[in-house]
Each structure stands twice: as C-alpha cells, then as structure tokens.
Amino acid sequence: MLNVEEWAEIRRLHFSEGMGIKRIARELGVARNTVRAAVRDDRPPRYERASRGSAVDAFEDDIRRLLQADPRMPATVIAERVGWSRGMTVFKARVRELRPAFLPPDPSGRTTYQPGEIVQFDLWQPDVDVPVGHGQTARVWVMVAVAGYSRFMAATVIASRATHDVLGGHLECLLRIGGVPRTAVWDGEGAIGRRRGPVSELTDAFQAFRGVLGMGAYICEKGDPEAKGLVERANGYLQTSFLPGRTFTDVDDFNDQLTSWLEERANRRVHRATRLRPVDLLAQDRAAMRGLPPVLPDTAWRRSLRPGRDHYVRFDTCDYSVHPRAIGAWVDVTANRDWVVATTRDGVEVARHRRCLARHHVISDPGHVRAAKQLRDARRQLPRPPQETDVEVRDLAVYDRVLGVA
Secondary structure (H helix, E strand, O other): OOOHHHHHHHHHHHHOOOOOHHHHHHHHOOOHHHHHHHHHOOOOOOOOOOOOOOHHHHHHHHHHHHHHHOOOOOHHHHHHHHOOOOOHHHHHHHHHHHHHHHOOOOOOOOOOOOOOOEEEEEEEOOOOOEEEEOOEEEOOEEEEEEEOOOOOEEEEEEOOOOHHHHHHHHHHHHHHHOOEOOEEEEOOOOOOEEEEOOEEEEOHHHHHHHHHHOOEEEEOOOOOHHHHHHHHHHHHHHHHHHOOOOOOOOHHHHHHHHHHHHHHOHHHOOOOOOOOOHHHHHHHHHHHOEOOOOOOOOOOEEEEEOOOOOOEEEEOOEEEEOOHHHOOOOEEEEEOOOEEEEEEOOOOEEEEEEOOOOOOOEEOOHHHHHHHHHHHHHHHOOOOOOOOOOOOOOOOHHHHHHHOOO
C-alpha cells in the first residue's frame, strides 16, 4: 500500500511534470495499476485497521433495553443487571455513548427579560495576586451583578466569601445599579442558599436581607449555567478584557480601576445582543425596579464581648486593639469591608481600624498602646499593702526528735 508521501509524489509527477503512467511506474519502482489508482484517487491513502470489536458488544442489546426502561439508570447498576464482570471503564464509555438516544431532547431556550425583572449575581476570583499589606498578597473575590434587561454591569471587591462580606457586596452592587429587582438570581453560594429539588432554600441571613429590600430570589439548579448566563459571560469578559496587562498596588487600587473601567468602557459599549449601550437602557430598568428603602439592610459583622487585660478583639484572623479603658466592659464590635469599630454600651467609640486583609496580623492603635503603658506604670507606683502577719518558721529540732537523731 502506498504511503502519503509516495501518493503525493505520483500525483506531482503526473499532473505537474506531465509524466506518463509507465514512466512514473519505472522511476518509482511501483506497479502501473498502483500509479493509475493514485492518479484517480484525490484522497490521501489512510490505513484503517479492521475493528476487532469489544467485549461490550455482546451486552449492547441488554444495555439498550435497560436504558429504554430508565434512561438515567447508573452505569454501575446496568453492569450488575446485565452480568458484566470485567473492567468498568469500557462499559461506562459504552453506556455514555448510548444514553443520549433514550433521553428526551434538552434544547436551550432564548430568554428575554422585562425591565426591572432580574439581576444575576456571581462571585469572580481573578487569577492575579493583589498586595493586601504587610508583605502579603492574596487572590481577591469580586461580586459581579448584571441587570437582565439593560445588561448593565456592577462589580465590587469583597474581602471574603463570609456571609457579611457577600451580603455587603450584594448591597453595593444594587446601590450602583440604583434599584431593587423583582428577583435576584444566584447559584448555590453558601452565604445565599441552595437548591433542593424545585425549592430554593435560603439562609436566614439572606432571608432577612431580601426581606428589608422586598426582593425575590431564585437559586439555580446544579449543572445549569445557562440559568445565569449573563453574569457567567460577564465574568469571562472581565477576565479577558479588564484583567490582562494590569498591575495593582493594593485592593483599593484594584477596586478603583475596576469601577472606572465599568463606567468608561464596559457599560458604554454596544452590547452584542441588545445592539444598544447598557448605560442607555439602565433608566428603563431602574424605572421598573423598586426603589432602595430609606433604611438599608444591615450587612455588618457584629459581636458583643468584654475585652480582657489583653485589650484586643479578633475579627477574621487578625487582632485589633481596643482602648484599655474598655477592659472588663461590654463592647459592641462591628466590621464591614473597610472598617473594624468597637463602641461601649453608652456609645463611646473605643476602637476604629482600617480592616486588614492580610492574614494573622496584629493591628495596634498607637494611642491605645500609650494608654496601656500609662496605666501599667501608674499601677506599679501604687504602694504595696502592708504585710498583716509574719510567716511562722518551723523549729527544725522537732524533726530531729521525731526521727530519733537528737
């Protein structure tokens, strides 16, 4: 059998050089019929080995019968029912090949949105290390939201995937959009909820959050990215159009650059689907949305505690100093994306620190450190209380008499 190189050379000699069949056969040392076949066949030769079949072939009819009865029957159950006793890799591959023929069609639908109907939310983690202070870097999380009708994008950096940070980012995106949609669409994010069958099970924190806003919520089913395709495509757009070639000095710089890019570029481009700019359609979206309530949901992290002699409170993995005059008193600690604040029950602020995104760090206010030193020095200068009784000294001769050595 000719190989591809010989086939190509025969056709070159015949069509480009004008050689006859006999001369080509003589020069290449092949049969004239072989030359004729190469000239007639305009497809390159390809070696095809005859299939030897598979051990699964004998079970294919039984597999089809079981899939006909239950198209979603697991391959392991099918193997047990048909008596398969060999390796599962080849068997699962055959079941995977046959199964689609027995499943009902699942075409994707083209979805249209009405003004104010939905906003899709998701978390995006860009693959870039951002300085977070104290010589550390981290991969930040970004809350991304896309309004269904206008395709207007809002995004903001959040400090973590903890509930208070996720809800804080959710609220920040709604503030940038300028209204509350009828429904917020999420996937199974731990801070938001999960899908159990036909029901969306929401966390208590998110129930309280959406209740203040008067907003509905929908949790997508697993393996259904099309349900929130707008925000999934927005994440990809951020990854390919915002991120490349940028450097960031800190988290605030990342957030500032992202906000500017969304305002000046992303929301002012002509959208491929609507053929209009999102910023131009936003007014219609806002007009159909519910206005933000006068009192916004409280998304801050809160704890009440009594600082001990070590006048520090821990939030996340960092310790923040509190003024030592609050030692032993009840203190309310609140934290959001930017600040960690502590106040006494009578409303006196005893700590205010910029939130640290570095891990396992101690943040001390110089004023707190000086006040603690002054209190320690003053305590050392207090006079010691007089000793009320002398300590009795035992007469050691008593032990000698008891032991009989005296």
